[in-house]
Amino acid sequence: MRISNWMTLPAGVTAALLFSSLAVAATAALPKPEIVRDAVPAQAPGQAHTLRTIPEACARLEGMFTGASAQPYRFAAVRTSPNCQPRARFVDAAEAAPSVQDGWKLNDLLRVPNAACPGQQAVVQVWRKPVNVAPPKLDAQGRARLYLDEAKQAAAANRTPNVPMYAAVMAVEGAGCG
Template identity: 50%
Template sequence: MLALLPLAAGAQAPAAAQPEIQRPPGTAQATGAVHTVRQIPEACTRIEGRFTGQADAPYDMQLARTDARCQPRAALLDFAQVQPGKDGWRLNDRIRIPAAACPGLQAVVEVWRRPVEQPMTRDGQGQLRVYLGEARQQAEAGKLASLPAFAVNLAMEGKPCR
């Protein structure tokens, strides 16, 4: 899964966008301490990060699968292929992680989301149902509904300490 999503470190998304989830800056993290940045249960993914202490790459971020048996209900896409603010992409979350060893430095992880509106029709009893036979026919015909998608971007703010 890590090869599927090379992250565009330093690529800037529109800064004026307000995230759907509002949160205060996270707890300051020590150099070398691996921590969970955020989980995306729909994509069966956990974002893990750590401050490296290196000037050229001060923060390292990895994507980890939450469970081998988890069935993703959303796609995780490469941020370089996403056009933030266009094609339905919304800024879902902006997570700021300060460095404990360098108070002016922080990692900023943005999670972008592209929802998919799936029309649901009720049957004669007023229930929303998925019938296996119909779902198989749609899959064989290549007419499955598209999945919601997420993309993750990493940026650094502040000056690294020497």
Template identity: 55%
Template sequence: MLRLHMFLAGLLLALAMAAAAAQSPEIQRGPIPAQVPGVLHTLRTIPEACTRLEGRFTKAKEASPYALTQVRTSTRCQARARLLDARKAQASAANGWILNDVLRVPNASCSGQSAVIRIWRKDAASATPKLDAQGRVRVYLKDGLDAAAQGQLGAVPQFAVALGVEGRGCD
């Protein structure tokens, strides 16, 4: 009987560790310094989407104490991925999204409050290209243009951003 209990306890511990590992982000980073309300700060750049995420704590006691904006990095940048709103894209591990990064930004004037930005990633379902008779992958412009004209372009990687505020508001 004791062996059965020990086995079940070990199994439960292993499942709990697997669930915790599934929710840990791909990118591990140190703490972000506390930010003063009203001051704009850069959080992260996503080069694949040609986007920089900028945020600031709002000074007014509003329904949204933190404002997050997406800024294009360059007019000449050619995006290789799409950036979406996580709520609209329904980004979650159950839907095939991978938790890429979690940014926790503490409020300098309110120690109990912090903004939490979760960045999700979804790879494109890319098929292995066909090999020719010589065993090499050949990419022809005409084939790509024909596929684009027929609307049969491949999927592109996607990123989704979710903003949340944790902690209590300060008076």
């Protein structure tokens, strides 16, 4: 089964994430996540499953245990709808290098057990970088208006407003079976 390729991480990046020092090897040193949730049910190999939906980024995190020892878990950010207008960006964690020191917050920590191999689990850290967003200025009629021409000029001058960002770091813990 193929996971959608919208915002899919390249194989090299995925492999780097698996063995990254940012990855979950230092889980004990992580701050408490903003979202605390129950354990994720065990997932069977070959079955794609949704880990988390991030509506403001128009993305959902989708994963799948592959059964392969080289890459036991495949992970991707998938666009939720072609009509969705994102209010946040989902960025590559390898480039963003999310950390508390850089203003990122650990938003969610998901542990996904492998149903076929009880000693193995995928661990996904979802990081969020908030920004202070001021509402648009009110015009003479007391309304907040956005004009396309002004937005185009700001984009051309590289003055686009900051938006919140999300990044996800994935690692596999435990020994593989078989």
